[in-house]
Amino acid sequence: MTKIAAIIGGGVIGGGWAARFLLNGWDVQVFDPDPEAKRKIGEVLDNARRSYPGLMDRGVPAEGQLTYHATMPEAVAGAVWIQESVPERLELKQKVYQALQAACDPDAVIGSSTSGFKPSELQSCATRGNQILVCHPFNPVYLLPLVEVVGTDQNDESMITRASDILTSVGMYPLRVRKEIDAHIADRFLEAVWREALWLINDGIATTEEIDNAIRYGFGLRWAQMGLFETYRVAGGEAGMRHFMAQFGPALEWPWTKLMDTPPFTEDLVDAIANQSDEQSGHHSIRELERIRDKNLVGIMRALKAQDWGAGALLNAAEQSPGPVDTSGLVETVRRVVPLDWTDYNGHMNEARYLQAFGDATDRFMEIVGCDAAYIASGGSYFTAETHIRHVDEVHAGHEIRVETYCAQGAGKKMQLFHQMFSGDLLLATGEHLLIHVDLNTRQSSVPGDAVAAKLGSIADAHAKLDPPQGMGRAVGVK
Amino acid sequence: MTKIAAIIGGGVIGGGWAARFLLNGWDVQVFDPDPEAKRKIGEVLDNARRSYPGLMDRGVPAEGQLTYHATMPEAVAGAVWIQESVPERLELKQKVYQALQAACDPDAVIGSSTSGFKPSELQSCATRGNQILVCHPFNPVYLLPLVEVVGTDQNDESMITRASDILTSVGMYPLRVRKEIDAHIADRFLEAVWREALWLINDGIATTEEIDNAIRYGFGLRWAQMGLFETYRVAGGEAGMRHFMAQFGPALEWPWTKLMDTPPFTEDLVDAIANQSDEQSGHHSIRELERIRDKNLVGIMRALKAQDWGAGALLNAAEQSPGPVDTSGLVETVRRVVPLDWTDYNGHMNEARYLQAFGDATDRFMEIVGCDAAYIASGGSYFTAETHIRHVDEVHAGHEIRVETYCAQGAGKKMQLFHQMFSGDLLLATGEHLLIHVDLNTRQSSVPGDAVAAKLGSIADAHAKLDPPQGMGRAVGVK
Numbered sequence: 001m002t003k004i005a006a007i008i009g010g011g012v013i014g015g016g017w018a019a020r021f022l023l024n025g026w027d028v029q030v031f032d033p034d035p036e037a038k039r040k041i042g043e044v045l046d047n048a049r050r051s052y053p054g055l056m057d058r059g060v061p062a063e064g065q066l067t068y069h070a071t072m073p074e075a076v077a078g079a080v081w082i083q084e085s086v087p088e089r090l091e092l093k094q095k096v097y098q099a100l101q102a103a104c105d106p107d108a109v110i111g112s113s114t115s116g117f118k119p120s121e122l123q124s125c126a127t128r129g130n131q132i133l134v135c136h137p138f139n140p141v142y143l144l145p146l147v148e149v150v151g152t153d154q155n156d157e158s159m160i161t162r163a164s165d166i167l168t169s170v171g172m173y174p175l176r177v178r179k180e181i182d183a184h185i186a187d188r189f190l191e192a193v194w195r196e197a198l199w200l201i202n203d204g205i206a207t208t209e210e211i212d213n214a215i216r217y218g219f220g221l222r223w224a225q226m227g228l229f230e231t232y233r234v235a236g237g238e239a240g241m242r243h244f245m246a247q248f249g250p251a252l253e254w255p256w257t258k259l260m261d262t263p264p265f266t267e268d269l270v271d272a273i274a275n276q277s278d279e280q281s282g283h284h285s286i287r288e289l290e291r292i293r294d295k296n297l298v299g300i301m302r303a304l305k306a307q308d309w310g311a312g313a314l315l316n317a318a319e320q321s322p323g324p325v326d327t328s329g330l331v332e333t334v335r336r337v338v339p340l341d342w343t344d345y346n347g348h349m350n351e352a353r354y355l356q357a358f359g360d361a362t363d364r365f366m367e368i369v370g371c372d373a374a375y376i377a378s379g380g381s382y383f384t385a386e387t388h389i390r391h392v393d394e395v396h397a398g399h400e401i402r403v404e405t406y407c408a409q410g411a412g413k414k415m416q417l418f419h420q421m422f423s424g425d426l427l428l429a430t431g432e433h434l435l436i437h438v439d440l441n442t443r444q445s446s447v448p449g450d451a452v453a454a455k456l457g458s459i460a461d462a463h464a465k466l467d468p469p470q471g472m473g474r475a476v477g478v479k
Numbered sequence: 480m481t482k483i484a485a486i487i488g489g490g491v492i493g494g495g496w497a498a499r500f501l502l503n504g505w506d507v508q509v510f511d512p513d514p515e516a517k518r519k520i521g522e523v524l525d526n527a528r529r530s531y532p533g534l535m536d537r538g539v540p541a542e543g544q545l546t547y548h549a550t551m552p553e554a555v556a557g558a559v560w561i562q563e564s565v566p567e568r569l570e571l572k573q574k575v576y577q578a579l580q581a582a583c584d585p586d587a588v589i590g591s592s593t594s595g596f597k598p599s600e601l602q603s604c605a606t607r608g609n610q611i612l613v614c615h616p617f618n619p620v621y622l623l624p625l626v627e628v629v630g631t632d633q634n635d636e637s638m639i640t641r642a643s644d645i646l647t648s649v650g651m652y653p654l655r656v657r658k659e660i661d662a663h664i665a666d667r668f669l670e671a672v673w674r675e676a677l678w679l680i681n682d683g684i685a686t687t688e689e690i691d692n693a694i695r696y697g698f699g700l701r702w703a704q705m706g707l708f709e710t711y712r713v714a715g716g717e718a719g720m721r722h723f724m725a726q727f728g729p730a731l732e733w734p735w736t737k738l739m740d741t742p743p744f745t746e747d748l749v750d751a752i753a754n755q756s757d758e759q760s761g762h763h764s765i766r767e768l769e770r771i772r773d774k775n776l777v778g779i780m781r782a783l784k785a786q787d788w789g790a791g792a793l794l795n796a797a798e799q800s801p802g803p804v805d806t807s808g809l810v811e812t813v814r815r816v817v818p819l820d821w822t823d824y825n826g827h828m829n830e831a832r833y834l835q836a837f838g839d840a841t842d843r844f845m846e847i848v849g850c851d852a853a854y855i856a857s858g859g860s861y862f863t864a865e866t867h868i869r870h871v872d873e874v875h876a877g878h879e880i881r882v883e884t885y886c887a888q889g890a891g892k893k894m895q896l897f898h899q900m901f902s903g904d905l906l907l908a909t910g911e912h913l914l915i916h917v918d919l920n921t922r923q924s925s926v927p928g929d930a931v932a933a934k935l936g937s938i939a940d941a942h943a944k945l946d947p948p949q950g951m952g953r954a955v956g957v958k
Contacts, residue, residue, distance in 0.1 A: 017570065021552070035720045043766075047769055047770065050773070052875070054777065054818030054876060055794055056525065056794065056798060056821055057784075057815055058800075059815045084492070139713075139714055140773060140776070142789075146693065146697035173692065173793070175692055175693055183733075185684065188675050189676070189694065190698060192672055192674070192675045194727070196671045197668070197707055198661075198662065198731075198742045198744070201755070203660075203750055205654070205660050208709075208755040209708075210656075210664065212706025212708050212709050212759065213625070213652065214654055214668070216702060216706045218623055218625035219665060220702035220704070220706060221623060221703050222623075223694050224702070224779055224783075224789070224790075225692075225695040228591040228690060228691060228694055229676070229690060229691050230687075230691050235491070235618055255660065261740070263677045269677065276680070276687040277687045280688035280691065291526065291529075294526055297619070297785055299529050299782030299785060302784040303779050304704060305534070307775055307778055307820075309771060310703070310775070311703075313623055314624050314650070315650070318535070318647075319535060320538065321537075322537065335537075335538045337533040340529060341786075342533070342534055343895075345540065346852070351835075351866075355627055355830060355831040355834040356829075359831050372700070384870055385869070386870070386955045387834075387867070388865070388866070389867075390864070391865070391867050394922075397539065398529040398533065411604060422883050429646070435956070443873075471953070473956075475826060475954040475957075476865045476866070476895070476913050477913045477950050478954075
């Protein structure tokens with residue numbers, strides 16, 4: 001298949017589509033009369049290039065060619081996908097389709113990014129209704145997989161299948177909407193939440209920030225992985241979805257939202273939901289779903305922790321302050337529990353996480369000798385030059401690990417550390433690390449500041465009086 | 480402060496509270512007349528122990544004592560926090576408060592997990608209204624930080640502050656609700672979405688699974704980190720929140736949801752929202768917020784990818800199949816872009832991620848010699864015994880890296896690999912790894928199967944004819 005996509009209308013959404021196709025190896029031909037279009041699409045592309053390709057562990061295809069065109073016929077020449085993201089005015093969209101259809105391949109898909117119009121409205125003045133579908137994406141289009149695909153009986157099944165296959169091939173999730181409806185599916189939920197939020201602000205109950213916190217510290221974390229019904233299936237416990245609904249059915253008549261026009265809560269509706277939920281999630285027990293949910297939540301929350309944002313920033317704020325340190329003997333530099341997201345499907349700690357724990361131990365040791373955040377901000381730090389890890393035993397998620405650190409060298413530009421990782425008394429691994437002090441401006445080696453040099457030297461002197469730990473100074477495979 | 484919490488009513492919510500306090504070092508005293516309470520709370524605790532402590536990088540306090548008590552007065556003895564999670568029947572809750580208040584410390588906080596009752600209703604027959612607050616958590620209570628704290632004018636400010644401080648000290652986020660309202664804040668959104676979802680199923684527009692996918696592949700990922708208003712602030716672009724509202728204000732009169740009772744969309748309401756949004760997010764530019772959002776999304780999606788769930792499972796399905804491999808020379812075992820979540824605040828790849836990439840290279844090499852998923856499922860695999868990494872140069876997020884692998888040894892139980900990581904022609908790092916073949920049932924070393932041994936041997940023989948790469952066989956610090 002020729003991989004050429006035409007982007008009709010740039011902006012945040014059109015630019016996102018351009019990035020999605022380009023970064024999946026498609027050539028992209030843009031038509032947008034806005035004189036700022038190049039700049040705007042360029043900015044979206046910058047964001048996309050730094051975030052999208054790294055999502056994949058086996059790399060992405062070479063980026064396609066991006067070209068800008070002065071007319072719609074030029075932009076659609078050779079295109080098998082045409083994405084319309086022009087402003088939300090029906091008569092404008094209909095005019096655009098007439099111009100597109102006069103020039104484009106009759107077999108090309110014309111997808112509309114519209115959230116406000118139904119496909120029957122888009123097709124109503126078209127030369128070939130079959131060719132036009134709603135393909136409604138979510139911002140940022142280059143990262144979020146969801147696309148709502150909505151057609152009418154004017155669309156051949158083969159056209160909808162082809163559109164879905166192409167969307168899948170660029171890493172998206174085409175959600176086929178069974179019947180056209182105002183605002184499709186996802187935006188109906190967004191609109192309901194938006195309306196309720198306006199009431200809460202209108203009535204002085206909550207601010208925008210409080211509402212955002214009510215979402216991102218609670219159900220937002222659940223919905224990133226399981227959505228509404230699977231979450232409630234878990235909440236219902238072994239008693240299941242029917243039990244959950246029996247509990248919350250009566251609430252439909254209560255003023256738990258200002259949005260009071262509720263559907264009739266009949267036995268038929270309960271049956272439909274319980275059966276659909278069984279089909280969706282019934283292959284997992286509730287216990288399994290709980291564990292999947294928790295592992296997902298740990299992964300999401302720790303990902304946010306690394307960014308110091310949202311629920312992750314709360315975790316960072318809740319970290320215990322380190323207590324006083326005795327540096328005369330081996331220094332305890334890590335004491336933590338192996339997190340769920342550090343383990344493989346068997347529950348063993350992954351290889352790379354040993355180095356992460358040793359890296360944390362090194363960071364803590366640096367902090368102890370005064371190479372802390374303030375020192376680093378002033379322009380100096382230690383960089384790891386070499387690492388030697390020996391794996392001795394295995395450890396599972398949920399177990400406490402501890403790292404004890406021996407300072408083998410601490411003079412001039414060099415710091416050499418030997419970490420031993422234990423679970424209880426059991427030695428799990430050792431990590432030998434040579435670090436070099438670096439001037440962060442020149443990125444060249446340099447001597448540390450006096451205070452750091454003095455503290456590091458005193459620890460190295462104290463440790464020189466200890467028996468050196470077993471296993472230092474060896475090459476790989478040498479006993 | 481005495482760290483004793485009384486849990487009145489177990490079950491999923493009470494059990495979650497028990498876990499939250501215990502794992503933060505509190506002693507927990509449970510009252511629950513359900514003969515199954517011990518088992519139920521035990522199951523919640525099992526889930527909590529495997530997921531919560533690992534969230535923290537500096538460890539958690541030693542777990543508190545868990546005790547079960549036959550009466551409410553015994554359970555509340557010495558408690559400074561009393562959490563009520565009994566069934567949602569007002570007269571039952573009021574009776575429980577009378578019994579609690581006859582026995583408990585008058586300064587203890589009595590928090591109610593209720594979602595259905597307002598604090599004024601809970602306080603109405605109480606001996607001391609001041610002591611009773613709504614503290615409404617979200618399931619799973621041991622992981623999700625949100626607690627809605629709702630009081631009335633019967634509550635002293637100092638009581639609410641103390642409650643909030645205690646909740647913060649156990650890693651939660653107390654969201655102080657300004658005025659009591661049915662269903663508090665978050666559940667009003669859940670109720671609105673639930674009502675809309677019931678309509679969609681009732682009308683045959685979507686199934687439970689389609690609705691969940693519409694959430695978790697789209698706005699659920701956004702809401703896990705930014706909520707509703709900050710997301711829309713970004714969507715509004717440089718034109719800001721006021722522009723966003725001008726665009727979506729008219730939609731309030733359109734049938735974009737079945738929930739049509741909307742607030743008056745006045746200038747005052749627009750001002751309130753725009754000003755609150757400025758206060759909440761105005762210290763970041765829209766460009767900054769976009770980049771924060773994208774980095775968060777990459778972290779969340781890659782966390783889900785590691786669990787092969789939700790949006791992460793879609794990413795795995797979209798991975799490219801590896802092409803044919805030439806093993807006569809160095810073998811290309813990794814070609815990928817450095818992901819955003821592998822980098823530090825300066826955008827450099829983190830130390831531990833070098834080993835992650837080398838680990839991926841080893842996994843790919845194992846696959847090439849036939850030690851693939853099917854072979855591993857049959858009971859054999861290679862485990863890393865030792866690793867030696869030399870850091871040569873730095874690399875940033877968004878850059879492509881490539882690993883070329885030399886097989887230095889491949890006979891008997893041993894496999895020795897030397898990986899070189901490049902960005903273009905620039906050598907970034909080397910990784911030397913000794914792996915031992917292991918019988919996964921006995922966890923003891925063993926020889927590989929014949930096919931693996933033959934393939935590995937043939938590559939080792941071919942590579943023996945190459946010049947060995949520079950830097951093999953060295954100990955840390957040896958040139």
